Amino acid sequence: MSRTLIIGAGGVGRVVAHKCAQAPEIFSEIMLASRTKAKCDAIAAELPRKVATAKVDADNVPELVALIKDFKPKLVINVALPYQDLTIMDACLETGVDYLDTANYEPPDVAKFEYKWQWAYQERFEKAGIMALLGSGFDPGVTNVFTAYARKHHFSRIDVLDIIDCNAGDHGQPFATNFNPEINIREVTARGRYYEHGEWVETDPLSWSMDFDFPAGIGQKKCFLMYHEELESLVKHFPEIKRARFWMTFGESYLRHLKVLENVGMTRIDPVDFQGQQIVPIQFLKAVLPDPGSLGPLTKGKTCIGNVVQGLGTDGAPRKYYIYQICDHEEAYKETNSQAISYTTGVPAMVGAAMMLQGIWKKPGVWNMEQFDPDPFLAELAKRGLPWQETFID
Ligand code: NDP
Structure with missing residues (x-):
């Protein structure tokens, strides 16, 4: 029981x-x-x-x-x-x-x-x-397990890790966030940070970008460098990694609105006095933005989140590899009344819980996802609605 x-x-x-x-x-x-x-x-x-x-x-x-x-x-x-x-x-x-x-x-x-x-x-x-x-969501979560899986099966040493999160979905709203607006905006407006040769390098928010050609018909999209929490645990648990970065796609409209909101002070997280009352602007903003839950029936398209890993293969030769998962917003909604962002977080949470309750991942203490055997988790993930793919890049 x-x-x-x-x-x-x-x-x-x-x-x-x-x-x-x-x-x-x-x-x-x-x-x-x-x-x-x-x-x-x-x-x-x-x-x-x-x-x-x-x-x-x-x-x-x-x-x-x-x-x-x-x-x-x-x-x-x-x-x-x-x-x-x-x-x-x-x-x-x-x-x-x-x-x-x-x-x-x-x-x-x-x-x-x-x-x-x-x-x-x-x-x-x-x-x-x-x-x-x-961190048993997708990123963090599955991206940590993808890294452990790559290291276990395909690499004798990981040198470079790029985690790339693409939401190619469209909800038709000029500006909305796909999960809790306060958490999302805090994350996106923070300074960027990546790991290189044992040090953290800071960048201005969303100031670095690259184009990446996504699979499954998604095509080329602009991705922006951000700090994301799984980088901290991954470079700790795989100290061989020389460079680790996290990238996320954003549409033009999202970025334009965000810039204006930031410029007028609406993304501030410190309280301001408003008509004799203390309010936190970002919390007020959350109250007037569309509820992410309401975007479920409106969102079409796919998400693609995965890791590009470079290093030495198990055969000792240089290797470049991509492991990723594609999720369809409409399919996710049909099954759970939620769009793919919530779905890709909720399924790994359930799978992580299943690993613990069945004693497959079980050890007293506080652990990150990459500290356990990735194989049973990834097998269960595919079975529970998030099948994933891997490919070698020449
Ligand atoms: P929502 O804002 O949609 O939901 C948060 C829920 O928590 C609401 O039901 C809210 O209640 C409830 N809550 C907030 N404060 C309290 C409290 N003090 N006591 C009890 N309940 C409370 O967020 P999401 O569902 O989008 O996100 C949930 C979590 O998942 C967040 O931590 C988010 O950062 C994380 N996440 C992780 C991702 C990953 O890939 N790892 C990706 C996306 C999200 P109420 O409705 O009353 O406000």
Whole structure:
């Protein structure tokens, strides 16, 4: 019996709930809890079997502990926001329950993506005999596992890693974000950063770009260099890597709107005084932008996320290799009422949870995805809706 508590009922929470509900042989009992219970109930009503729902404030450790003690899960899947990672980890420690998330902790008042806060729980989780799996989404998540798979099967040494995230979907809106607007805009407007010869090199936000020819009819797109959290764990766990970068595609309209919003101060994360009240501009902006959930039925096209890996092949010769996954927005929506961005995050969260609950990936402590055997994860990922491909580049 593997009782699972899912926290967060947004786009990703919806997909996780659908995918877990589809696999009763692994997820015997499910509870979906979030700040707004009505959102959990709406998702529960779409599912093929009965799932419990609850209201919880995940910033409040005693409230989380009470809920966990009441439902008695084996695992908590955190798909709320990165701000809640540490409180949910604290509650898991107090109750002796395993933990999984899809994004690293970020303090609300500083746009800083770092694993240091969560890695600091390593000893306490190990001592308590419980496990935390960090970043089990697509990027971070599958991109970490792709790197481990490349290293295990095709490379004796990785020199260069480029993770390339393309959303070639179109929702027809002049400006909207595909997941939580606040988290998305904080990430995109942050300074770029990549890793080279043991050092982090900073760039101005979205100031570096390259063209990449994507498969599956997507074609050539402009990709922008950004900092992304999986770079930190990957260069730690594969110290041979000489250069690691992350790239993401953005459309003209998105970039133009973002520039204006930034220039007028609407992306600020510090509070400002408005008619005697303190408001954070980016939070107000979130309230007026389209809800990412509402884009599901409107979005057409595909996503393509993958890794280009260069280094020495297992035969000792130089090798260049591309491993990637293509996901169709409309297919994702048909299955889970969510577009491909939520789908490509929610499916790996469910697969990571399945690895833990079945004891395939199981080790007390706090771990990143690349620290486990990639093969069972990637086999399950393909089976659960995200088949992937690999090719060698001449
Ligand atoms: P949403 O904003 O759609 O959903 C977040 C959910 O968390 C909402 O239901 C929200 O409740 C709930 N929530 C927020 N604060 C609290 C709180 N204090 N207590 C309880 N519930 C709370 O986000 P997404 O579904 O798009 O993203 C979920 C997570 O997935 C994020 O951490 C995001 O960074 C991550 N992500 C990871 C990706 C990857 O590839 N690794 C890609 C995309 C996202 P309410 O509705 O009431 O506000």
